[in-house]
Amino acid sequence: MNKLLRSNVSCLLKKLSEHTEIYASTEEDGVCILAKLDNYEEWTMNYVRTANSVKDVFFPQNEEIMKYKDASSDLKIEAPKPFKERIAFGVRPCDAAAMLLLDDVFLKGEFYDSYYKERREKGTIITIACEKPDQHCFCTSFDLSPGATEGSDIVLYPTEDFFLVVEVTEKGKKLIKDNAELFEDIGAKPEIVDSYKNMRTVLGDVCIPNDLNEKLKGEFDNSYWKKIARRCLGCGNCTFVCPTCHCFAVCDVARGCDGKRARTWDSCKFQDFFLMAGDHNPRPTQIERTRQRFMHKLNYFKEKYDKYQCIGCGRCVEKCPVGVHIADVITHMKEEL
Amino acid sequence: MCSSHNQLVPKVATIKKITEETSSGDVKTFYVEFDKPEERAEFKNMPGQCAMISVLGVGESMISITSSPTRPDPLEFSIKKMGKVTSKLHDMSVGSKIGIRGPYGNNFPVDEWRGKDLVFIGGGIGLAPLRSVINYCIDKKENYGSISIIYGSRSPADLCFKEELFDNWPNLEGVEVHLTVDKVEEGERWDKSVGFVPQYLEQISPSPNNSIAITCGPPIMIKYVLESLEKMKFEDEQIITTLELKMQCGVGYCGRCNIGDKYVCIDGPVFSYKQIKEMPQEF
Numbered sequence: 001m002n003k004l005l006r007s008n009v010s011c012l013l014k015k016l017s018e019h020t021e022i023y024a025s026t027e028e029d030g031v032c033i034l035a036k037l038d039n040y041e042e043w044t045m046n047y048v049r050t051a052n053s054v055k056d057v058f059f060p061q062n063e064e065i066m067k068y069k070d071a072s073s074d075l076k077i078e079a080p081k082p083f084k085e086r087i088a089f090g091v092r093p094c095d096a097a098a099m100l101l102l103d104d105v106f107l108k109g110e111f112y113d114s115y116y117k118e119r120r121e122k123g124t125i126i127t128i129a130c131e132k133p134d135q136h137c138f139c140t141s142f143d144l145s146p147g148a149t150e151g152s153d154i155v156l157y158p159t160e161d162f163f164l165v166v167e168v169t170e171k172g173k174k175l176i177k178d179n180a181e182l183f184e185d186i187g188a189k190p191e192i193v194d195s196y197k198n199m200r201t202v203l204g205d206v207c208i209p210n211d212l213n214e215k216l217k218g219e220f221d222n223s224y225w226k227k228i229a230r231r232c233l234g235c236g237n238c239t240f241v242c243p244t245c246h247c248f249a250v251c252d253v254a255r256g257c258d259g260k261r262a263r264t265w266d267s268c269k270f271q272d273f274f275l276m277a278g279d280h281n282p283r284p285t286q287i288e289r290t291r292q293r294f295m296h297k298l299n300y301f302k303e304k305y306d307k308y309q310c311i312g313c314g315r316c317v318e319k320c321p322v323g324v325h326i327a328d329v330i331t332h333m334k335e336e337l
Numbered sequence: 338m339c340s341s342h343n344q345l346v347p348k349v350a351t352i353k354k355i356t357e358e359t360s361s362g363d364v365k366t367f368y369v370e371f372d373k374p375e376e377r378a379e380f381k382n383m384p385g386q387c388a389m390i391s392v393l394g395v396g397e398s399m400i401s402i403t404s405s406p407t408r409p410d411p412l413e414f415s416i417k418k419m420g421k422v423t424s425k426l427h428d429m430s431v432g433s434k435i436g437i438r439g440p441y442g443n444n445f446p447v448d449e450w451r452g453k454d455l456v457f458i459g460g461g462i463g464l465a466p467l468r469s470v471i472n473y474c475i476d477k478k479e480n481y482g483s484i485s486i487i488y489g490s491r492s493p494a495d496l497c498f499k500e501e502l503f504d505n506w507p508n509l510e511g512v513e514v515h516l517t518v519d520k521v522e523e524g525e526r527w528d529k530s531v532g533f534v535p536q537y538l539e540q541i542s543p544s545p546n547n548s549i550a551i552t553c554g555p556p557i558m559i560k561y562v563l564e565s566l567e568k569m570k571f572e573d574e575q576i577i578t579t580l581e582l583k584m585q586c587g588v589g590y591c592g593r594c595n596i597g598d599k600y601v602c603i604d605g606p607v608f609s610y611k612q613i614k615e616m617p618q619e620f
Contacts, residue, residue: 066346068436071393075349075434110603111588114343220617247592250345250585254394261393263345266591274593276583277398277420280556282620295617296595303598 001190002165002176002183004156009089009163012182013040016087016175020124023057025050025090034088043090045158048134049313053095053243057088058119059102061240065115065250065261072257080115085122087175094139094313096127096151098243104305105246124171127152128163129196136314137201138327141208144311147196157193164192201312208330213302215337216295224332229290231322236267238316238324239293244309247273268292294329344588347391347436348376353411355431360494363418364462365427366403368411369437380437382406383444384470385579385607389587390414390426391436398422399584399602402440403465405472412437415465415497441587442606445470445551445577447477454482456543458562460534460554461490464497466579466606467553475509482511485543489517489534489558493527515541535561538569545571552578563610576610580620596620 004012013022023034024043032047034054069076103120106113130137130146139145149155153172156163165183167173176183209215239245249266253259266273269290274283283289301309310326317325354368371377382388382402391397398420404413418427429435447470455474459467467486474481486506490496496516507514517530517537530537534554543550550571552562559578566576582594582601594601597617608616 068393072433075393075436077346077349077393077436079343079346105590109589111344112342113588113590114345220619246590248585248590250397250591252394252396259394261345261391263591268592274583276581277423282582288619292595295597296592300595300598 001186001188002167003186004163004165004183006161006163008182009043010040012179013037013043013089015179015182020085020087023054023086023088025128034090045090045128048130048132048137049092049095049315049318050090052241053098053313053315054088054091054125055095055098055102055243057086058099058123059106059116059246062262062264063115065263067260068258070257071254071259083115083118083122085124086119087124087126089126091125091127091152092130092313093127093146093148093150093152093155094137094144094311095243096125097139097142097144097148098311098313099125099151101244101301101305101307101309101311102246104307108305124153124175125151126172126175127155129155129157130199131158133199133201134314135202136317138312138314140201140312141327141330142308142310142312145197146199146201147193157196159192164189166193208308209334212330212333213299213308216299216333219333219337220291220295222336224329224336225291225294226287228324228329229285229287232269232286232290232324233322234269234271234286234289235321236269237319237321239267239269240265241315241319243313243315244297244311268296290324294326297326298330298333344438345586347389347397347438348373348380350412350435350437352429352431352433352435355429358415358497358499362427364415364497365418366413366415367426368413369435370411371437372434377410380412380440382412382440384447384473385443385445385466386440387442387587387606388412388414388437388439389441389584390416390422391438392422392425392429393434393436395425396422397436397585397587399441399581399587401466401469401579401606403468405469405476407473407476415462415468417462439587441602443604445473445607447473450474450549451480452482452547454485454543454546454548456485456548456550457487458534458538458550458552458554459486459488460558461495462497463552463554463558464488467551468498468501470551471506475506475512478509478511482547484512485515485541486513487515487517487534487538487541487543489519489537491519493518493521493525533561534558535565538562539565542569545569545575548575550576552576566610573611573614574609577607578610578613579606580608580613581606582620 024037034050067078106116149168153169155166248263275281297309349372356366358364403415521527584594585591589603
């Protein structure tokens with residue numbers, strides 16, 4: 001097993017940046033985010049979870065789908081140029097695992113998403129295991145842990161002054177080999193890794209019954225949806241910070257005869273999200289939209305992909321202004337049904 | 338980026354002809370050709386499937402393909418002026434460029450219908466998706482039993498595809514056309530039924546024996562047609578309809594058109610009444 005000195009991280013990032021874009025955890029005005037880094041000294045470990053998740057690196061909030069020229073007589077449509085190789089550094093294990101859920105949506109169906117696929121193929125995820133989960137974390141409810149390796153290429157396990165390095169994929173192995181001078185083989189030390197994997201999160205006992213999705217099937221008209229929807233403000237925070245939410249809107253931006261088509265994240269919590277031409281809205285109030293969000297995560301997604309669409313990162317809990325908590329929904333449903 | 342596999346980037350097509358279906362001008366049929374013949378060859382549609390039509394600078398809409406693959410060129414889309422994209426399309430003229438991507442969604446299960454009598458029940462613009470499968474079955478008539486088309490609109494002027502309704506379909510062997518309108522204005526010529534589609538359907542009362550009923554139209558019409566078909570002892574598996582919800586990607590990512598764990602864009606638009614009954618009633 002290799003180790004990586006913390007003091008070598010900036011050096012590693014700088015070296016990797018020669019061929020790739022680096023997205024790393026950094027602090028801006030007291031908020032830690034995962035952002036494109038130019039100064040590699042600026043990476044930090046001063047966070048439980050970054051405000052945004054690694055989803056941004058592969059499925060950005062706004063992106064151009066195509067450009068077009070002369071919409072009327074001699075229409076030309078152009079797809080974007082190829083993307084650059086990219087490395088995300090300092091990702092949390094839950095967020096890395098969330099990428100596997102996005103893979104299901106964007107890569108596993110009859111049609112794959114070209115933009116996402118290319119970024120994923122050109123991307124490497126270097127995760128740092130969580131030393132101190134906080135009161136919002138509940139990854140252990142989804143068979144993950146502060147030391148989980150799902151979705152990561154490399155996982156770094158922090159010790160006092162260095163990281164223990166676990167290579168998870170071939171991609172990760174190659175990265176370490178190509179930068180061998182910055183790593184040092186220290187033989188096996190699996191007990192530290194195990195201690196991370198065995199760590200429980202505070203809300204870790206929100207155990208999800210295996211058949212929760214089955215139970216929810218019959219609960220479409222449960223009055224509980226109405227109860228929690230009453231306090232929902234429809235701000236959409238929960239969906240925007242979620243590493244697994246994938247809904248987007250497509251919009252055209254015209255400048256005379258030329259323009260571009262872009263997609264931007266959108267939210268099932270917004271009134272106009274489902275609104276059709278002719279003004280029909282199948283989910284007209286926050287009751288239907290609240291139900292849609294939780295049923296999608298806990299029932300529809302599970303039916304389709306055999307996984308719950310949540311990894312317990314706790315962002316929606318932390319950011320909800322009115323305390324609508326997915327773990328409460330799970331607990332309530334578990335107890336009531 | 339390899340654009341030929343990129344589902345979100347449309348292909349360029351040209352409007353070759355436009356016909357007005359209704360006298361109020363709210364429904365027009367657009368005859369469309371891909372600019373590159375190889376892109377037409379890749380576009381392999383079956384009856385009931387849809388395509389995303391782009392008006393660049395305005396947006397995209399999912400529109401059913403109204404022409405049958407047995408009569409491949411040009412592709413035809415009958416479109417009612419409803420929202421931003423369809424309104425802009427209605428302002429376009431012959432020679433205008435649009436974008437097309439698809440075909441998307443499932444199709445009418447035409448192979449499962451072999452040897453059966455087919456009853457098509459349409460209302461208003463709902464005949465557009467049915468027309469593709471009606472012409473498909475007519476062109477392969479040897480595979481099917483009798484074909485009945487029961488169609489209604491608000492007024493005689495609002496009937497779509499008048500040439501086929503009055504001149505073509507009724508003259509074909511084994512094909513019957515039954516027309517009704519909600520009301521007739523004074524002085525308007527109309528010698529066929531007056532009344533709503535569900536009641537008219539019950540009057541005609543096609544037999545459920547070895548039959549499939551396929552219905553498409555405004556949601557309120559579908560609701561009562563389904564009730565009438567149940568009354569007439571059609572089983573849920575014998576009833577086929579289509580659903581429509583807001584769509585932006587057409588390929589199952591954007592998250593708008595789900596009903597339970599089904600996405601209308603990829604799992605639909607065609608569903609049996611049996612499938613619909615098993616879904617959360619949220620559409």
